[in-house]
Amino acid sequence: MPTYRLTLEYEGTRYHGWQEQKNARSVVGELRRAVVDAGGGTVREIGGSGRTDAGVHALAQVAHLRLARPVDPGPFRRAVNDLLPPDIHILSLNPVPDDFHARHSAVA
Numbered sequence: 341m342p343t344y345r346l347t348l349e350y351e352g353t354r355y356h357g358w359q360e361q362k363n364a365r366s367v368v369g370e371l372r373r374a375v376v377d378a379g380g381g382t383v384r385e386i387g388g389s390g391r392t393d394a395g396v397h398a399l400a401q402v403a404h405l406r407l408a409r410p411v412d413p414g415p416f417r418r419a420v421n422d423l424l425p426p427d428i429h430i431l432s433l434n435p436v437p438d439d440f441h442a443r444h445s446a447v448a
Contacts, residue, residue, distance in 0.1 A: 341384055342410040345436045346403045351427040358392045370428055378419035382408035389442040400431065404442045
């Protein structure tokens with residue numbers, strides 16, 4: 341399953357944290373919507389290096405994205421960024437080995 345390492349920045353003022361929630365906007369919820377709308381197909385998993393509380397900002401949060409099919413990283417990152425709200429931005433999106441995990445693969 342194609343796996344990608346993302347580095348994101350966001351201003352969390354309008355969000356109820358990183359983790360998806362049924363009745364509140366979250367950073368991952370917005371990211372998932374944009375990935376699907378940009379043609380990423382089925383999202384198998386999105387995981388962050390850590391969760392954040394409501395209103396928390398990030399300058400370089402690492403996440404992993406597992407999709408059902410591969411995408412061309414450069415054009416796909418631009419397409420997703422075009423669909424994200426202006427307070428969330430993907431700084432980089434790179435293919436990584438399938439066993440990469442944003443939290444478990446961190447070394448520091």
